[in-house]
Amino acid sequence: MSIIQNIRDKAAWLVFIIIALSLLGFLLMDSVSGARGRGIFGGNQTSLGSVNGQEIDYVEFQKRLQLQENQLQQQGYPINEMMRQNIQEQVWNQFIEENVLENEFKKLGLAVSGQELNDILFGDNPPADFRQQFTNENGQYDANKAKQAVDALKKQKNDPMSKNFTEQYLPALANFRLREKYTALLANTYYIPKWMAEKTTAENSQIAAIKFVAVPYNTISDSLPEVKVTDEDITAYISKRKEEFKQEASRSISYISFSAAPTAEDTAAVRTNLENLREEFRNAGDAAQFLTRNNSDVPYFDGYVLKSRLQVPNADTIRDLPDGAVYGPYLDGGNYVVAKMLGKRSLPDSVKCRHILISTQTNTDSVAKARIDSIVGAIRGGASFASMAAQFSEDPGSKDNGGEYDFGSQQMGNLAKEFADFIFYGSTGEKKIVKTDFGYHYIEVLNQKGFEQAYKVAYLSRPILASQQTENTASGAANQFAGESRNAKSFDENANKKNLTKLIAQEIKANDIMIPGLGSSRQLVRWVNEASIGEVSEPFNIEDKYIVAVLTEINKEGLMSPAKARALVEFQVRNQKKAEVIKKKIGTANTLDAVAAATQQSVLNADSVRFSSPFIPNVGQEPKVIGAAFNKAYQSAVSAPIAGNGAVFVLKTESVSAVSDGGLNADEQRKMMMQQMRQSAGFRAVDALRKAANVKDERAKVL
Structure with a gap:
């Protein structure tokens, strides 16, 4: 494995694990501890449940969980228990959706060819991660460079990254494309006739002027016996709305x-312990050995950190320390820390270099050294560095690119120390043979940018524990x-x-x-x-x-109990009962003045009630009243009492007219309606398939 492959594994360019899970996560649209009851750990159950009779395997489920965690960790998210629970639910839903969609794909004969996958990877619209990694200096996607990298990866048959690429990433791409095809087919079945769009446009332009009496529910006391809400009332209410009040077990x-938690005495003991080690730490000749011997919670980092990246408590004070001086103990989160300044120097923020690697894993040390010496001699004699890299370098990630790489200072910890030391601490134009655990490199520093003061600091850290x-x-x-x-x-x-x-x-x-x-x-x-x-x-x-x-x-599982639902619906049920009390007060009054007199309210006006809006100015959201305002029957007589959201209304429509507000015409309205329906086609279809699926969830028995 080359030094560059090591970089890939730890941090950067083609983290195919991440990409695969990103795509799998997208299909949703909208790590678990323990192995109870599984295989050798507890029994013979290796299934977490089933979808339409197809079992969900524990091992495959755990693999997905780990991949998803890797994705989030690489993106800098902390993997806490809440995040882990969310991941578990996402992965579970992925299995359900993949199952129900796979059956639909088969029914429709949908498939993705190898050529289609190549078009996705190397065409004009590649995955975002590919575009980001293989964008050249001109800001353009370099499909050839991407193809070379993928070809090199595929040749490494037993490499974990190669397996993840072929077994996870490519299938995820194929599933994503199948989902696109399926959604497109569904979307194209939606159609809005012209007459419907014209009707919608005409209705949305209507405006009414009304007179009304509103009797607020708060005018009726909650203490009245007739508005008391019983469990039977709650049950009747939620039984008519079962979908709204379904609950999981x-x-x-x-x-x-x-x-x-640690007490004040525990905290003081940790601080005292570090205070006792402070002078010994200051006088220690080998900081790394001292930290290891004293079990520091922060491991020794043998490198420099740029001033702008030294983001620790008391950073200004630490930067001002002379070499060999210590500061602390000070609090850093849940730890006490003593910092020791080991050195300062100027360091570039980014480096461009090129190298040729002769591996000591595929060659003996003496053969590798002889080959790199011969290559260096040829280059010094006038041979092209790029052509020598293409012909002899054993780093597949760079040999076809002249051996070139760009590194940021934050990547130093991911590089072999000897490699990183030379390109960051050396000078532009400097060339040297450098040996690492991966073999012999001939390296040239091409450019260094963004020089800044950097600091090497050792941290003796102890957690505050009970x-x-x-x-x-x-x-x-x-x-x-x-x-x-x-x-x-x-x-x-x-x-x-x-x-x-x-x-x-x-x-x-x-x-x-x-x-x-x-x-x-x-x-x-x-x-x-x-x-x-x-x-x-x-x-x-x-x-x-x-x-x-x-x-x-x-x-x-099923319908909520009255006791549980009461907090959610008692207010609405009580208002329904109050509406009946108010209606009795109104009695047979058949004019607005009579209704106002019977209820001790006033006759009010609203001259800009719009059919397209659920709001009445100065009243609030009252869709039932809006609908009644455009009922022709109420232009000649007052309405029956209407139980609204905040009051009981009786109204009479004075006039209805059409007002153009510069909105969409019928054709534009039709296009917009079709677009909205088509955009939701995929989600609506998958949601319906999920609800219809026979899902058996037995995760609680295994995880």
Whole structure:
């Protein structure tokens, strides 16, 4: 493996893992710990469930999770438990959608040829990652360079990156193209007739002037017996709207948290420890060895960091330290740190170089050295560096490009130290044979830009952790509470007696990895989904606390219970009852003045009610009233009482007219409507297929 291949693996150009998962993630449109019940770890179950009878394999699922995590890490996102749970749901949905779409692709005979894949990679509209990596100095996509890189990668049959490219990236590209074809077919089936567009345009231009009486719901007291909302009322309401009030199976708990976070004494002990090491650190001749010997939480970096990139607490103070001086201890996040200045120098922000590599992995050391010496002799004798690189270099990533590379200073840590030291610390025009773990390089520094002061700093860092005594105190308190509280009643009594704060976690689902407010808590989630109502847990150690929980609620999949739905719908149901009270007040009044007198309200005017808008000026969003305003029957008589969002309305339409506001004409309206329908075609189709699919989710039994 060449030095440049090492760079690829750690950081840069063709992270095909990332690209593959980016494409797979796109198909959605809108790592899990443990191996319970799987293979040699617990049983024979290797399936996480099925979609339309097709099983979802544990190993393949975990592979996708890891790839997705790699993608996000490469993009700089922290992989915390919330992120991991989101990734798990995304990957699960990917498997579902791939299954349902694969069947549709087969029915329609859709396929992607090898030539199509080449057109995608090397055509006028390549993937964004390809375009970004293989854009030349003129800002144009270099398809030839991209093809050379891909051809070189494919030749490395046993290389993990080559496998990821052929087994993950290319299939993802093919799936993406199939999705495009499928969506295009669906989109082209949508059609808006001209008469419909003309009707929509005509209706949207209408404006009405109305007189009305509004009787607000807040004029009726909530304490009236006739507006009391019962569970039966809630059930009747949600039963008519089952799709809106469907729920997943979930559970709820109450819990007590016993803190095991570092105390002030623990924090002081870490600081004192570093203070005692400060002078020894200052006098240490080998900083790297000292940090290793003293178990520094921050490893030694044998390199310089540009002033603009030295982004640590107290950076200004650290930069001003003389060589050999130390500063600290100071706080950096959850650590105490002592910094030691090791050196300063000017360093370029970017370097352009070229090299020829003769590998010591495919040649003996003596043969490699002899070959590089011969190549150097030929170049000094007038041979072209680029032609020698193309003929002899064993770095496939650069041999066809004259051996050239551009590196930024932030990539120094990803390069072999000897290689990085020469191109960044050497001078423009300098040439040298450099040996690394990969072989012998003949390197020339072509250009260096953006010189800036840089610093080499060693950091002795210790995390602020809870002492054993702190851990024992928290654990002991949690175990005592759990031992005394073996049911819901004693749990509540003991919490009150000990003046402990009882917290609540609701709607915990079987596949959750974490519980909001608690962090990574998969073990607790498993207990929650196996416990009975009123059962109290043993203490769970979650991050810096011990948790004792009691199961308080089990919500089955299906329609919400009245108790759960009440908070969501009680207001609407009460307003419905108030509307009936108001209608009785209105009685048989058949003029606006009579309605106003019966309800002690005023007759109001609205002279700019638009058919195309759900809002009434100075009233609010009242779509039912808008619709009634354009009812011809109400131009000659007052309307029946209308139960709106904020009041009961009775109205009479004074006039209806058409006003052009410079909006879309019928043809433009038709094009816009068709475009909107076609844009949503893919999502609507996949959503319908997902709902119709027979999905069996057994992740909670395995993960």
